[in-house]
Amino acid sequence: QVQLVESGGGLVQAGGSLRLSCVASGSTRFINAMGWYRQAPGTRRELVASITTGSMTTNYADSVKGRFTISRDAAKNTVYLQMNSLKPEDTAVYYCNAEPYVAVRAEPYWGQGTQVTVSS
Numbered sequence: 238q239v240q241l242v243e244s245g246g247g248l249v250q251a252g253g254s255l256r257l258s259c260v261a262s263g264s265t266r267f268i269n270a271m272g273w274y275r276q277a278p279g280t281r282r283e284l285v286a287s288i289t290t291g292s293m294t295t296n297y298a299d300s301v302k303g304r305f306t307i308s309r310d311a312a313k314n315t316v317y318l319q320m321n322s323l324k325p326e327d328t329a330v331y332y333c334n335a336e337p338y339v340a341v342r343a344e345p346y347w348g349q350g351t352q353v354t355v356s357s
Contacts, residue, residue: 239263239346241333246351249323253355257318259333259348267343270336271316272296273307275329275353282332286318301327323355 245257261268272287286307287296295307306319316333333348 239265239268239335239337241335241346241348243331243333243348243351246331246353248354248356250356251324253323254319254321255323255353257320257331257333257351257353259316259318261314261316261333261335265314267337267341268335269338271309272334272336273316273318274332274334275327276332276350277329280329285331287334288316320353323353325355325357327353328355329353 240262242260243257245255247255249255257273268290270287270289273285274282275285276282283298285298285301286305288307288309293309297305304320304322308317320327330350330352332350335346337343
């Protein structure tokens with residue numbers, strides 16, 4: 238199994254920056270991709286950004302493209318989300334996600350979430 242622990246959330250003013258971290262442990266060799274999702278009150282959880290563990294291919298939601306950057310430190314089994322030019326609409330609980338390879342036949346893994354609040 239895989240365990241994911243997020244950190245780095247907090248309260249910032251609009252236009253500010255935060256960096257989220259997600260440390261993966263356990264059977265990390267079977268992770269195909271990792272990413273960040275977010276969920277605001279009363280909304281559906283949505284993908285923010287993802288990165289594959291092999292090719293390091295990245296994908297971003299249109300709402301954060303150009304402002305957020307996802308990166309991975311393989312040696313530390315850690316994925317980061319650098320968030321710049323934050324907006325109040327970015328306020329949400331941010332969850333780290335890990336997708337196993339299809340051959341593993343396992344469900345995705347999730348962290349506990351970290352709160353990001355952006356004041357206007």
